[in-house]
Amino acid sequence: MGQIELKKVTKRFGETEVIPPLDLVIGEGEFVVFVGPSGCGKSTLLRLIAGLEDITSGTIEIDGQDATAVGPAKRGLAMVFQSYALYPHMTVRKNIAFPLKMAGMDAAAINAKVTAAASVLNLTDYLDRRPGQLSGGQRQRVAIGRAIVREPSAFLFDEPLSNLDAALRVNMRLEITELHQTLKTTMIYVTHDQVEAMTMADKIVVLRAGNIEQVGSPLELYRTPRNTFVAGFIGSPKMNLIDGAEAAKHGVATIGIRPEHVTVSKDGGDWQGRVTVAEHLGSDTFLHVASDLGQMTVRVGGEMNVRHGDTIWMTPDMTHLHRFGADGLRTP
């Protein structure tokens, strides 16, 4: 259970087409991440799958059944919202129990399920509080609890961690990944944070203006980005994209090299540049370099002693050089 297939799905709001025809298969038990810049239609796509928004044309199949005209409650999917969307006037217990109550389950069974979910999510001590009396991370867990008691065939998450601070975000990221490993249920996760996408996903779907730019595993996307957009979007810091004469030497319009695939030396190399900013993270140092080819970012070991204003030489690792044609597409 939990296979979702989108066939030629489109969505328009009035005159504006937010999702042009789009095909996508989400396999059973997969952790799929939709990633893309703000406003590219990630939430819209998720809401289309959830049934909260009507699709303009195309079909959505869930477990092989046409679900296009099926209401959100009947699709067997559970959603965790960015704002958590907890019911503020109900206690945590009632929040988690709400979908079960709506399904007409008897009180004893509801109670057993809520207790079980609460213990999985470390919420047992908070069951009688209201959402307003919880921290951001606890609210997030209540929202997840409300989703898991329904035993849905797939979970939909819309930027669930964006309201949390950095440390908590890393924690919750792990908790959600663990949850996926225990439940083995399909999960679709929306984020604009490529680090979340890389660390959590089995499969990443990169979106731009409603179009799927590339679908693949995190490493596929990292190693063989299909075009310059994906190349620039996946990986941190961003890949250096160089065009002009230097790219022409390789017979293409644009070449790309990741900051970690450049060797830096103070004595000599292919490209010369001057360090504008050096960011020391301890383990690594990121150098922002003003070079003849434009602004570049390179990674060096934490030990290398480079300072603002130093002149350095950079040599790209040719085996990791990405080549893109004039249309932006990858060429071998």
Added chain:
Amino acid sequence: MATKASRTAARMMMAPAVIVLLGWMLVPLIMTLWFSFRNYLPLRGGDLGFAGFDNYVRFITSSAFWPAVLATLTIVLGTLIITVVLGVLLALLLDQPMWGQGIVRILVIAPFFVMPTVSGLVWKNMFLDSVNGLFAHAARAIGVTPVEWIIEAPFFSIILITSWTWLPFATLILLTAIQSLDSEQLDAAEMDGAPKIKRFWYIIVPHMSRAITVVILIQTIFLLSVFAEIFVTTAGAFGSKTLTYLIYQRVLESQNIGLGSAGGVYAIILANIVAVFLMRIVGKNLDA
């Protein structure tokens, strides 16, 4: 930050307004209190000295008192029920995206700006009148004898008029409450399997509960003093004499200022009890 000098200046600037407001409130209040303890009959000898608590006792032991309490409660409760229920429904309706939303919202609020005397007369003559009223025309059109609304159903008539005046107020406050509801909560409830009716009961109504309480309390304070609507329609006849109307009769028709003032003091106490609850709720609203 405010310095000592600027605070003093601020106080001086506010002083005139505060003094006028205080005077405006305190002078009539003290006069009412004073008269309520006097035996004051303007046409029958004028101020005849202290009466102790006589006026207070006479006001509530009079045979007109309990019927007046009942009439007041009927009008207040009837209007509250109609305005809150219809207000919620209208607010839900106005919250839907529709053509000409701005104009419709302005039209809805319009009755609130019509003076009570005017709306009372309009309703009495144009709708409720048994010869020329629209209701009478409608009744004749379907072959039914027109009803003498004001005589046969005085409470219904008065409640109709007060509800017409107060419905816009309720609608507007409730509409803003509905609009402040996070739409993701409704989406979440929909995904949780709650159909429209249940989403209304479990999500929208609890969300609006505080706004509904505020509407009830504010309206109660004003409805307790409904006067013009009664004056121009039944003039207190047919059992529609409320406490406010009773006070008016005591003072102006019976020319007994002491007795009327005692009734006025009861009314002040009653309104203040409601006001205390109102302040608490509104205060809580501001804290949250």
